[in-house]
Amino acid sequence: RLPPGPWPLPFLGNILQIDHQGFLKTFQMLRKKYGDVFTVYLGPRPVVILCGYKAVKEALVGQAEAFSGRGHIAIIDPILRGKGVVFANGKSWKALRQFSQLTMRDFGMGRQSIEKQIQEEAQCLVEELRKSRGAYLDPSFFFHSAMANIICTIILGQRFNYQDPRFLHLLHLMNDLSDITSSFYGQMFELLSGILKHFPGIHTRLYSKIQEMEDFVVESIERHREMLDPSAPKDFIDSFLVRMDKESSDPESEFHYKNLVYTVFTLFFAGTESSSNTLLHGFLLLLKNPGVLGELVQMEIDRVIGSHHLPALEDRAKMPYTDAVIHEIQRLGDVIPLGIPRSVIKDTHFRGYHLPKDTTVYPILSSVLHDPCHFEKPEAFHPGHFLDAEGNFRTQGAFIPFSLGRRLCLGESLARSELFLILTSVLQNFTLGSPKALEDIDITSRRNGLLKMPPEFQLCFLPRQGVGPGMQIP
Numbered sequence: 001r002l003p004p005g006p007w008p009l010p011f012l013g014n015i016l017q018i019d020h021q022g023f024l025k026t027f028q029m030l031r032k033k034y035g036d037v038f039t040v041y042l043g044p045r046p047v048v049i050l051c052g053y054k055a056v057k058e059a060l061v062g063q064a065e066a067f068s069g070r071g072h073i074a075i076i077d078p079i080l081r082g083k084g085v086v087f088a089n090g091k092s093w094k095a096l097r098q099f100s101q102l103t104m105r106d107f108g109m110g111r112q113s114i115e116k117q118i119q120e121e122a123q124c125l126v127e128e129l130r131k132s133r134g135a136y137l138d139p140s141f142f143f144h145s146a147m148a149n150i151i152c153t154i155i156l157g158q159r160f161n162y163q164d165p166r167f168l169h170l171l172h173l174m175n176d177l178s179d180i181t182s183s184f185y186g187q188m189f190e191l192l193s194g195i196l197k198h199f200p201g202i203h204t205r206l207y208s209k210i211q212e213m214e215d216f217v218v219e220s221i222e223r224h225r226e227m228l229d230p231s232a233p234k235d236f237i238d239s240f241l242v243r244m245d246k247e248s249s250d251p252e253s254e255f256h257y258k259n260l261v262y263t264v265f266t267l268f269f270a271g272t273e274s275s276s277n278t279l280l281h282g283f284l285l286l287l288k289n290p291g292v293l294g295e296l297v298q299m300e301i302d303r304v305i306g307s308h309h310l311p312a313l314e315d316r317a318k319m320p321y322t323d324a325v326i327h328e329i330q331r332l333g334d335v336i337p338l339g340i341p342r343s344v345i346k347d348t349h350f351r352g353y354h355l356p357k358d359t360t361v362y363p364i365l366s367s368v369l370h371d372p373c374h375f376e377k378p379e380a381f382h383p384g385h386f387l388d389a390e391g392n393f394r395t396q397g398a399f400i401p402f403s404l405g406r407r408l409c410l411g412e413s414l415a416r417s418e419l420f421l422i423l424t425s426v427l428q429n430f431t432l433g434s435p436k437a438l439e440d441i442d443i444t445s446r447r448n449g450l451l452k453m454p455p456e457f458q459l460c461f462l463p464r465q466g467v468g469p470g471m472q473i474p
């Protein structure tokens, strides 16, 4: 009594229905035939697909508890399944989520102190971009560095110089993880893991990258252990170590070494990759839509912030157009198109179907962010989706790039602050130039799997007149 779907082959499931462009395209096509809720067999495993705002909300909010499990991702399951805040389930997830939320708040998330840290990082980014002296460059390294540094400040209590070889290595590793997990191979692995896992392949390369990243995390934890002052934890790792020591005699405690390593690992990854990919999509969309950038966003920046103040979060309420542009960048950027798989934690009745406990569920966020019932021009870059007739900012229920329900993104407030402060700081200081004519700028994504990654592109950052170095953080 699972929802309907195409008839599966034994062991290989719906392999014949998978489009060469990947899961998203496949699910979009199957939705036309089977409706908003259907079942696809990824190999021998049934996965329930939810499309459109109504179905996704009904499940993740209407039956929040039932749909609060984390589902399978075959290519990373052998290493990450059940470990750390993103992939844990049950009692372990509840403890880690609550701890991570409170501790990240202690170290600034959702408070003024994080605003100051993001402002500082934004100024470092602006200085690095200024060094390019208007030359064309691939901006991905710069945005990844800035976003990684902000999460490093919270987790490790330190930021890195953009040229630090250890930091560069960490960034490369994260980029490789995104690239492999979001590739077509990564998606086909979902269907064929039973066979492929017995042979060397791209997944073995992924495991060695994960191992290298784990080594970085373990090294950082060891350094923290040596310097730990339990009465004054300085960052997330210190706080976890203190809690671990406090509960060391409890065999049931969730605060053990493995959960520390994988929580830090997944926070690094979650905190860097989705935000930096969003920024990259954003700058690409602004290059493609120069009218939005030059005539409207920069005009608003000049009017509200001016050239001698640092952008601050309190400016956002006075900048409805810029706020709408950032929302539209997130909507169209659609960086986690398939959602992160969920699962039902008990036998669940949904829309007349029966989902047995542990069934994996994909809430297709892309189908919500492009839902024509909620967005007038779903495929266009149209900041008007978030503006009323008077030009005031208006929210949209179907704007859910951070998902919904119990496992809603833990870093939402941090990410929203980062996007606003980094984007406005860069555009306050620079105007953008492209080596390509407008019609030749391609915005087709390079990867569209677990993450949607924009194509590689070049742009130049041309200093704006009257804005220069020397602004002080208040």
Ligand code: HEM
Pocket: 070, 085, 086, 087, 097, 151, 266, 267, 270, 271, 272, 274, 275, 278, 335, 336, 339, 340, 341, 342, 365, 401, 402, 403, 404, 406, 407, 408, 409, 410, 411, 412, 414, 415
């Ligand atoms: C634009 C940036 C970001 C986007 C679009 C985004 C989106 C998402 C989405 C769609 C999920 C899956 C939620 C679900 O299971 O339904 C998620 C989970 C998560 N995100 Fe983010 N995220 C972003 C930035 C961040 C940042 C900066 C952090 C850093 C702290 C973060 C930490 C997490 C964590 C820990 C989870 C797992 C939550 C859980 O399983 O309980 N994210 N995010």
